[in-house]
Amino acid sequence: MTNSKWIRIAFAIMLVLLMAAAQTAPPQQEVLPVGSAVIAEIKGEVVFTSPEGAPVPAQRGSALTADSKIETAKGSVLLQLQDGSQALIKSHSNVVLRAPNQGKGFSLELFLGQILMKVQKRTGEAPSFRMGTPSAVITVRGTRFQVEVSKKHKTYVDVFEGLVEVEGLMPGSPHILLKPGFYSGVDPDRAPSEPRESSPNEGNGRDNGHEGQNPGTQRNSGEQERSQPKQAGSEGKPD
Numbered sequence: 001m002t003n004s005k006w007i008r009i010a011f012a013i014m015l016v017l018l019m020a021a022a023q024t025a026p027p028q029q030e031v032l033p034v035g036s037a038v039i040a041e042i043k044g045e046v047v048f049t050s051p052e053g054a055p056v057p058a059q060r061g062s063a064l065t066a067d068s069k070i071e072t073a074k075g076s077v078l079l080q081l082q083d084g085s086q087a088l089i090k091s092h093s094n095v096v097l098r099a100p101n102q103g104k105g106f107s108l109e110l111f112l113g114q115i116l117m118k119v120q121k122r123t124g125e126a127p128s129f130r131m132g133t134p135s136a137v138i139t140v141r142g143t144r145f146q147v148e149v150s151k152k153h154k155t156y157v158d159v160f161e162g163l164v165e166v167e168g169l170m171p172g173s174p175h176i177l178l179k180p181g182f183y184s185g186v187d188p189d190r191a192p193s194e195p196r197e198s199s200p201n202e203g204n205g206r207d208n209g210h211e212g213q214n215p216g217t218q219r220n221s222g223e224q225e226r227s228q229p230k231q232a233g234s235e236g237k238p239d
Helices: 003-024 221-226
Strands: 037-043 046-049 069-072 076-081 086-089 094-097 108-118 129-132 136-140 144-149 155-161 164-168 175-178 182-186
Touching: 037 046, 069 076, 136 144, 136 155, 155 164, 155 175, 164 182, 175 182
Parallel strands: 108 129
Antiparallel strands: 037 076, 046 069, 069 094, 076 086, 086 108, 094 108, 108 144, 129 136, 136 164, 144 155, 155 182, 164 175
């Protein structure tokens, strides 16, 4: 057998091996840019807008970049954030994704409505997860909690697990720590209220005249637990 024939056979064997390796190799997981998110689940009417103002396809698996806007009408959406955290955005909400390594260091800003958060636990020197509202800053290092913003820009923070730090936007605002089963309200240009224990009959309209009522439905503590974000594709689907 000539050398050229051996070379052709060797190349053929290499080609077969390379094709087999390509078929059996695990798929490379896409690395998302900081501040981005993927639509894990979606239900009903939800509008996504790019930072440039262009509409983004509202479908499962679509990627959203930092500064994208999310507006829910009668729908809801579950986002998988770049850092592994989950955000379940309920109906009648207005949210903007942020890059935590820029600006105020927020990962999300909630301007109206309700978000249920499951934040990936931070370890070591990793920076805390921060989100903003028109009246408060919320800081955590891995926990489950809920944030609501009323039409009058009052913020409510309820904690289900771990500790959540809340501060107002007024200069010198004190920082308060909320533990599971407690909530606090923050009016614009005010300090957070003292932590209060949640009760089954307390919903969105906790304060005078239902001022804090969100355009969603009345909720109780049992509903809060059931609607906490879980793993995408399981019980954490938008409802």
